[in-house]
Amino acid sequence: MKLVAKTFHGLEQVLAGELEALGATNINVLKRAVSFDANKELLYRSNLQLRTAIRILQPLTTFKARNDEELYRAVKAYDWSPYLRDDQTLAIDPVVFSRFFTHSKYVALKVKDAICDQFRDKSGKRPSVDLQRPNLMINVHVAEDQFTLSMDSSGQPLNRRGYRTKEHPAPINEVLAAGMVMLSGYDGSQPFLDPMCGSGTIVMEATMIAARMAPNLKRKEFGFMRWNNYDESLWKKIFDEAQAQVRTPPQRINGSDMALSAIDVSRHSALDFGLKQYIDFEVAPFNEVLPKGKNGIAIMNPPYDERMKSKDIVMLYTQIGDQLKQRFSGWNAWVISSNFEALKVISLKPAERHTLFNGSLECRFQKFDLYEGTKKRRVRNAPDHHPSQS
Incomplete structure (x- = not known):
């Protein structure tokens, strides 16, 4: 078919x-x-x-x-x-x-x-x-x-995994979050961090990938189950195989946010869904977050300036760039935003760019390679600067 x-x-x-x-x-x-x-x-x-x-x-x-x-x-x-x-x-x-x-x-x-x-x-x-x-x-x-x-055949949209049990003001769609994690190349073998995790959607999708857990394993019903040709024994076989594949992630998954209310929602969702034992959540502003481990992947969905003043958004994105350069050496960092001007003040050259949509907002999902020692090598090998070249 x-x-x-x-x-x-x-x-x-x-x-x-x-x-x-x-x-x-x-x-x-x-x-x-x-x-x-x-x-x-x-x-x-x-x-x-x-x-x-x-x-x-x-x-x-x-x-x-x-x-x-x-x-x-x-x-x-x-x-x-x-x-x-x-x-x-x-x-x-x-x-x-x-x-x-x-x-x-x-x-x-x-x-x-x-x-x-x-x-x-x-x-x-x-x-x-x-x-x-x-x-x-x-x-x-x-x-x-x-x-x-x-x-x-799906019934309810497949992004409704079942872990979003409490409302959050601006949650990212689960399918979009999963796609971002997959575009990053994350497979569970690296440390993972979302330092602006909000209600924890990106963290939850990353954890399911690391645990090799089917995204709709906890879902009770699909549209095809009400079809006249539904094969219950075939479904049980497929479900049991998927359940047997679930593993303990080899690395911890980390999520942080400056809002205690957001972290409370994240913890509640992870606990209800049976993933809390794999995730470390903390309440902390981004400028106080330290990466856990080496050569990890960080993904963040910062505010886009929908509700913040322009001077505040410039300060925030400048801070993102500073923190990545100073503290995330050896990591790959990914940032999604619909504010293309704010992305520029991160002041790092993107290694990859993807166009995605968060709801109706056209966004750039950008990768920044934070190589260890790169900054020092560039300074040492940089040509002499003369006023006439300005």
Whole structure:
């Protein structure tokens, strides 16, 4: 079967790599998505194991429509009986980018009516709507007049791992956090630090990677479990294999933040999720944080100036650069921010740049190689400076 895994802009290649590692074939990178060929086992594994996927969709039919009558006829003409019974429930999830259809809820209503009317015409009964736990969640993607209808095998978005038990003012999406950790090359063998960890999302994703823990191992239900062809014994086999792979990380994972309330949220999440024994949290401002160990990886998501005054943000990013240069020799540091001007005052040349989106904000995710001894060598080998060269 053909499947499509949805992701965020900038993480498509990371997701493609994950799929290749799982054994997927015919992998094609799309815009904010990756398509691939799979069987039922890989469908189940993808939902359990993929860190950078938001949803796994199974496309069913495509067609063109420019008005509600064409839409209704095309949906009703497709045979829905292999996937749904008249005594079951459905829900429609519309994603609409079209000049012909400007209201996503109206598109969802027409699709629902067409499917239900097909069953009513055959048996006199029709499926009902259940927005919380439907037997079949149908994703409707509309690009101008091109429709794609897919079964959503995930149900709730896959970023909802289950460890975010308390609210935090500005949490980073779990899929984005996992993608950042994977882009950094972290595999658990190095020390890891998030010195501005907030509610701990980046730390939690790094810990799961280090522990070889499937990101959705604690999740109780997926959409495919309510499908008519659900194979419970196959799922149990896949789940048991994933559970057996979990290990104790070879290095400690560290997270710190200046706000006690944020650290409290982080500790609570890690404790509830069974990962607290692998993580050291501390309350400390960034300028007091010392790296634990050598040649580690630090990832940070500092404020972007959404709520801070410009002079404060310049001071903060200058401080980030100073601290990295002075205390993190031998480490690789990664910083994500939508404030491109503030990133410049870090005053370090990025070794890598990636464009990612944190919500609607376009961000740069930049790597800084902090080589041991580099600064001294550069000073010693620097050419003499003459006023005429200024």
